[in-house]
Amino acid sequence: MPERGLDRSVLRRGFAVLGVAIREEPRIFGIALVGSVLFGAMTVGNAWVLGRVTENLITPSFARGDVAAGALWSAAALIISVSLLKAVGIVLRRLFGGIMVYRLEATYRRRVTRQYLRLPLSWHHKHPTGQLLSNANADIESVWFPIAPLPMAIGVVVMLVVAAVALVLTDLVLSIVGFVVFPTIIGLNLLYQRYLSPLQTVAQQLRAEVSEVAHESFDGGLVVKSLGREASETARFAAKAGELRDAMVRVGRVRGLFDPAMEAVPVLGVLAVLMIGSIRIESGATSPADLIQVAYLFTLLAFPIRAFGWVLGEMPRSVVGWDRVRNVLDATGGFSYGARRLPAADGPSRLDVVDVRFSYEGAEVLHGVDFAVSAGTTVALVGPTGSGKSTVANLLVRLVDPDTGAVELDRVDVRELEPGGVAGAAALVFQQTFLFDDTVRGNVTLGVEGVSDEDVWRALRLAQADGFVAALGHGLDTQVGERGTSLSGGQRQRLALARALVRQPRLLVLDDATSSVDPQVESRILAGLRDSTAPSTVVVIAYRRATIALADEVVYVEHGRVVDRGTHDDVLGRTEGYRELITAYEREQADRLALAEAETSGG
Amino acid sequence: MTTPRTIDDDTDATPRDTLDGTRVGKGSDIGAIATIRRGLALSPEFRTGLPLTLALAVISTLGRIVTPIAVQQVIDRGLSAPGGPDLGLVRQIVLLAIAAVLVTALAGYLMNVRLFTVTEGGLATLRTTAFRHVHDLSVLTQNTERRGALVSRVTSDVDTISTFMQWAGLLLVISVGQLVVSTVLMAFYSWQLTLLVWGCFLPLFLLLRHFQKLVATAYTRVRERVGEMLAAISEAVVGAPVVRAYAVEDRTSERIDTAIEAHRQSATRAQKIVALTFSSGEIVAGIATAAVVVVGVLLGVGGDITFGQLVAFLFLITLFVGPVQVGTEVLNQAQNAVAGWRRVIGVIDTPADVADPGPDGIVLRRGPIDVRFEHVSFGYPNGPRVLHDVSVTVPPQSRIAVVGETGSGKTTFAKLLTRLMDPSEGRVMVDGVDLRDVQFGSLRARIVMVPQDGFLFDTTLLDNIRYGRPESSEADVSLALTELGLAAWVEGLPNGLSTPVGQRGESLSAGERQLVALARAYLADPDLLVLDEATSAIDPATEVRVQRALEGLTRGRTALTIAHRMATAEAADEVLVFAAGRLVERGVHADLVALGGGYADMYASWTAQRASRA
Known part of the structure; x- marks a missing residue:
């Protein structure tokens, strides 16, 4: 977070961001600018017209006690026309200012989310969901925030120039008062921005933190409740809310001083004009009409000139947001694709994992994993919790990508395959099911063309999901809700499985993918896989005996290394760790029986 | 969707559409005035020193009228005085006006500071009250709303109130004040011209209500689109592995683009309405000014008003137009603020179905715990009954296994036992006391449930483990891990106990998260432990080791385990078999197998699987 010493560079960089905006949407900006200039010119024009009307119509009429109807009506028409033009200016400025902001937001949201989809998962691991969401939402919003008042601010410049000319032409001495008031207002704005922006940055940060605490706490609501931690969670939240309150009160003190000052300065200017003007009238140097016009100009300019303040005041936030957005847009992922395609031949793939090493956050978690799966066979990857099995699944x-070593499908390094090449051949069913807020059909096909409803039903049947899907209100068209919340865990897992099966993958990787499914249902799924008409090479990660039983071979890993591989019986006979893992329940049972017997015989 | 669902067997499946508990209130039935009254009651700070703040506001408003009066006085009585310009009077008036402006500025500053202090204080209280209440709501009620939406109730909804109170609310007061004062002054100069101005603005005021509705609808749409857009983006971020693994980037970005475009269009539309509304005030102002010039001159010619009066009147129109335009903007904000306030109040006024009896409640003594279900039935409000007349006694220090098919009522049973929900009929007794009469503090200290998805907080492993007992030292935590046989696992992590677990614990594998959740429960040291498939992702050897320690054979803890693994049932003192919401069989494993009922079938299927190979 940049905090101090940012004044000058913030201004420079803030203007650079505005420059980007103008380059992105030059035409729309142009129209908004025309609107602002029109508005500015007509604001001054209004004062001028009123001054002229006073001098040429009102004063003589009052003096003569008589008025020409034509002059009266043309004066009215003139005043209304100026108002109409001013209204047109307002519409153009506000509408196109808004259009520009929303177009820029949409453009950058598309770019940022494209990046999210493009960047490797290792990048995603380092960036929490909340942060990525706020990059795409609040940060992009704050980048383009100063754009809305920008045309207005530029319009104000035009207005100031016109006003300055009008003032000088009307009365040089009185205009000097104006040249004192306007710089004072701009100076006040700069001062304000300088004091306020660090405070506002802090408040903005705290606002995000309050939201983070609430999000996490509500997310873990069940844990909070079941451990009775509501009071301490509330204290945690109240502390953050209190910090935000204090930060906002600090902001309020500065704003509270600035707002009345901003209002007082132009008023004092008008009073000064009157004071000096009255003296000049007395000496015959100026006329009452000129004095009125000058006074009127001042009142009118006081409000629009604050548009400067809006642009400048929002700049620090804009720059901070821009930095955060650029961080995403400029991120480079070391994820490149080759141009190779797998041989078109259908049927299961051969898989080779060649001496793969992989590190996570600097610590190596796979230390040279090496195994092969011949086409059409099933391998069970077994190992204790935390031994690196899921990492292997992700690599497959x-x-x-591995740090060193390679993963090969049909003897082709997966890194050499064209984009989409791996997904076309291999499907992974995750341990943690993820469903989209879409229909059952959409979740199974994921939009792949040419998948018929029969294909979907076949996959659902294989995943033992056809029964409950048929019972849903709208069958395949049933919406599953955000993350599939309307379904149970086991149902979600079965849909995720169907999603993989519908693609008839040549390599199917199941990462503990049936853990929430009843054993009976699971055994039917496994039987279906075994007897499937479209055979795959299967790598299955599981603890359940029945799942392992499906495998032709077992690869046993411990602490990121392959300790043993072979048939279940061979590994069971040779490897202590595997035996302990597989027979844990039986030994537990035996222990208990022994204990019970000891108790019986002892008691 | 109207099909009965198997919400029962899943700790986080959310029955949002039909089988909900009390929904989180939207507050949409509360009127604007009632909203404000209730809101003020919830944040007593708002009324702190209110008279003085209001007095300062009045001074501020009056101060804004000073310029035109001064101008008028200077012109009419000073410059156009019958006997030639009166320089002394001009100087006097101007000096008085300067003094008034300075007093106004000072009053404005003091009022702003008071307003900020008071409103921010009140809103912090409101946020915290709403936050606490969300946690006090029953699990069922919490699940009627997306988590993100609940968060917005304590963040952006409150922020809209804050913006309104500090900026718009004050402007509204000042604007109305200015309208009144300027009308009075205008009438003082010329009642005819005043009627004329009001005649010009009246249609606009009448139209304003209609505009407000349009604006409110447009902004509501924008807010909805923002929500949808964020949901689409978050799907791509949270589901990044699936998107990548299935190479559905194009489809995903199309979905996001659609949401982004829908938001852009709704925002542009709202902007269109606002721009047109705003400019209509300008046109009316022009018409009013022109009318005043025409009629004013005619009146002047007739000798009804003086030159100075007409000029002053023209100034006063500016004073009149300003608040109309500001007021239009402010009313937009007001729409937002009242809507935001309503949503926050909606949360706070949602009844907590499962309420803490508070200080009058009973405190359970520590020690072995026994549970008795007496004719307990449970049905979701508006939903079918999912548990029918369950009566069962769980003796102290016993190890109970609960088995049954998906949707059989197992998890409902566990949730009633831990008072995450209350029975529709019958009662749950713990140590001879109705669970509903037990103080929450005592209840949660003695009965702990570990759900399937071990949610972790974004902090270190250490802090996560001692979450249920924050006073524990690092040594306590290490000891607990050793007792659970997890010390070696922790040592293998990059930074041991100081390893950050990431958001929701996502730096760890699912199995590792479950280990942490179990260690957390172990350290909390309850007398009754309920495990809801809490070991489903852990390898069998570790599971057996951990579960043995957890059940605390030596400590005399009562343990109830819901599991798919039949091994758990085999080892239990007693097995409860649920089917279709009823307790159908109970007894020790061997007896149940001998009985040849549903349990025997389940067991047979399990052993068949096991035997299929090994």
């Missing part, structure tokens, strides 16, 4: 479908 190229969600991440």
Whole structure:
């Protein structure tokens, strides 16, 4: 977070961001600017017209006690025309200012989300969801915030120039008062921005933190409740809310001083004009009409000139937001694709994992994993919790790339495949199910063309999901809700499985993908996979005996290394760790029986 | 969707459409005045020193009238005095006006500071009250709303009130004040011209209500679109692995683009309405000015008003137009603020179905715990009954396994036992006391449930483990881990106990998260532990080790486990078998197998799987 010493560079960089905006939307900006200039010119024009009307119509009429109807009506028409033009200016300025802001927001949201989809998962791991969401939402919003008043501010410049000319032409001495008031207002704005922007940055940060605490706390609501931590969670939230309150009160003190000052300065200017003007009238140097016009100009300019303040005041936030957005847009992922395609031949793939090493946040978690799966066979990847199995699963479908070593499908390094090449051949069913806020059909096909409803039903049947899907109100068209919340965990897992099966992958990777499914249902799924008409090479990560039983071979890993591989019986016979893991329940049972017997015989 | 669903077997499946509990209130039935009254009651700070703040506001408003009066006085009585310009009077008036402006500025400053202090204080209180209440709502009620939407109730909804109170609310007061004062002054100069001005503005005022509705609808749409857009983006971020693994980037970005475009269009539309509304005030102002010039001159010619009066009147129109335009903007903000306030109040006024009896409640003594279900039935409000007349006694220090098919009522049973929900009929007794009469503090200290998805907070492993017992030292935590046989696992992590677990614990694998959740429950040291498939992602060897320690054979803890793994049932002192919401079988494993009922079938299927190979 940049905080101090940012004044000058913020201004420079803030203007650079505005420059980007103008380059992105030159035409729309142009129209908004025309609107602002029109508005500015007509604001001054209004004062001028009123001055002229006073001098040429009102004063003589009052003096003569008589008025020409034609002059009266043309004066009215003139005043209304100026108002109409001013209204047109307002519409153009506000509407096109808004259009510009929303177009820029949309453009950058598309760019940022494209990046999210493009950047590797390792990048995603380092950037929490909340942050990425706020990059795409609040940050982009704050970048373009000063754009809305920008045309107005530029219009004000035009207005000031016109007003300055009008003032000088009307009365040089009185205009000097104006040249004192306007710089004072601009100076006040700069001062304000300088004091306020660091305070506002802090408040903005705290606002995000309050939201983070609330989000996390509500997310973990069940844990909070089941451990009775409501009071301490509330204290945690109240502390952050209190910090935000204090920060906002500090902001309020500065704003509270600035607002009345901004209002007082132009008023004092008008009073000064009257004071000096009255003296000049007395000496015959100016006329009452000129004095009125000058006074009127001052009152009118006081408000629009604050548009400067809006632009300048929002600049620090804009620059901070821009930095955060650029961080996403400029991020480079070391994820490149080759141009190779897999041989067109259908049927299961051969998989080779060649001496793969992989680090996570600087710590190596896979230390040279090496195994092969011949086409059409099933391998069970077994190992204790935290041994690196899920990491291997991610490597197999190229969600991440190894530090050294390679993953090969049909003897082709997956890194050499064209974009989409790996996904076309291999499907991973995750441990943690993720469903889109879409229909059942959409979640299974994921928009792949040429998948018929029969294909979807076939996959659902294989995943043992056809029964409950058929019972849903709208069958395949049933919306599953955000993250599939309308379904149970086991149902979600089965849909995720169907999603993989509908693609008839040549390599199917199941990462503990049936853990929430009843054993009976699971055994039917496994039987279906085994007897499937479209055979795959399967890598299955599981603890359940029945799942492992499906495999032709077992690869046993511990602490990121392959400790043993072979048939279940061989590994069971040779490897202590595997035996302990697999027979844990039986040994538990035996222990208990022994204990019970000891108790019986002892008691 | 109207099909009965198996919400029962899943701790986080959300029955949002039909089987909901009390919904989180939207507050949409509360009128604007009632909203404000209730809002003021919820934040007593708002009324602190209110008379003085209001007095300062009145001074501020009056101060704004000073310039035109001064101008008028200077012109009419000073410059156009019958006997030639009166320089002394001009100087006097101007000096008085300067003094008034300075007093106004000072009053404005003091009022602003008071206003900020008071409103921010009140809003912090409101936020915290709403936050606490969200946690006090029953699990069912919490699940009627997306988490993100709940967050907005304590963040952006409150912010809209804050913006309104500090900026718009004050401007509204000042604007109305200015309208009144300028009308009075205008009438003082010329009642005819005043009627004329009001005649010009009256249609606009009448139209304003209609405009407000349009604006409010447009902004409501924008807010909805923002929500949809964020949901689409978050889907791509949270589901990034799936998007990548299935190469559906194009489809995903199309979905996002659609949401982004819908938001852009709604925002542009709102802007259109606002711009047109705003400019209409300008046109009316022009018409009014022109009318005043025409009629004023005619009146002047007839000798009804003086030159100075007409000039002053023209100034006063500016004074009149300003608040009309500001007021239009402010009313937009008001729409937002009242809507935001309503949503916050809606949360706070949602009844907590499962309420803490508070200080009058009973405090349970520590020690072995026994549970008795007496004819307990449960049905979701507006939904079918999912648990039917369950009566069962769980003796102290026993190990109970709960089994049953998906949707059989297992999780409902566990939730009633831990008072995450209350029975529709019958009662749950703990140590002979109705669970509803037990103080929450005591209840949560003695009965702990570990759900399937071990949610972790974004902090270190250490802080997550001692979450249920924050006073524990690092040594306590290490000891607990050793007792659970997890010390080696922790040592293998990059920074041991100081390892950050990431958002929701996502730096750890699902199995590791469950280990942390179990260690957390172990350290909390309850007398009754309920495990709802809390070990589903853990390897069997670790599971057996951890579960043995958790059940606290030596400590005399009562443990109830819901599990798919039949091994758990085999080892239990007693098995409860649920089917279709009823407790159908109970007994020790061997007896149930001998019985040859549903349990025997389940067991047979499980052993068949096991035997299929090994």
